[in-house]
Amino acid sequence: MPILGIKAGVGDGAVVGSVSLYIICIWVLLSMRRENHLIGILLSDTMECARGTRNFVFHGIVGFSVFTTVSNYESPIRKLKQQPTESRLVAWLTRWTYRFLILLPSLTIITIMVMDWVSIRYMGAPFRKDHTALYWTLSRDDWVKRLYMEAVCLLLLIPTATLCVRTILFDDGTQSVLREYEKKLPEK
Secondary structure (H helix, E strand, C coil), X not given: CEECCEECCHHHHHHHHHHHHHHHHHHHHHHHHHHHHHHHHHHHHCCCCCHHHHHHHHHHHHHHCCCCCCCCECCCCCCCCCCCCECHHHHHHHHHHXXXXXXXXXXXXXXXXXXXXXXXXXXXXXXXXXXXXXXXXXXXXXXXXXXXXXXHHHHHHHHHHHHHHHHHHHHHHHHHHHHHHHHCCCCC
C-alpha cells in the first residue's frame, strides 16, 4: 500500500499507527489549549460586567462544553421544576473514563510494541511448515528492521504521552477557571 510514494506493508503498521496517533494527539492538545485560553480570557474580561451578562457568558460556555464539566449533576432532569441531583460517584467515573480516553493513544502505542514482540517471540506462524515463531527464522536484516521500527515507536511514545498529559492539564485548567467564575456569579 503506497503512502505518499512510500511502500508500506502490514509489518509497518506499528510505525504508521504510532505516527498517526502522535499527529492526532497534537491536534487534540492544540484544540484543548485554544479552548482553555479562549475561555480563560473571556471569563477574565467579563469579571466586571453586570451579573446578567456574566450569567449569559457562563451558561453559554457550559452549554457548548461537551467534555468539560463544572458540576456533579449526572442524573437526567425529567420534569420542568425538578432540580438536578448530584452523583459524585458517577461524576468521578465519567471524568476518569474521559481521562483514560485521552491517555488511550499512549496506551495503544505500548500495546502495539508489546504485541509485536509477543507475536515475534511466542506466536506460531500458521502458514509455515513447522509453525515456528518468527523469532527463530528472522534474518539479521529483519532483526535490524524490527529494532528500528520498535525504536521509532518508543521515540513516538514519549512525546505522545506528554501531549496526552498536557491535554488533561488544559482540560483541568478550564474546569477550574469555570468553577471559580461560577462561584463569583452571585456577586453584584
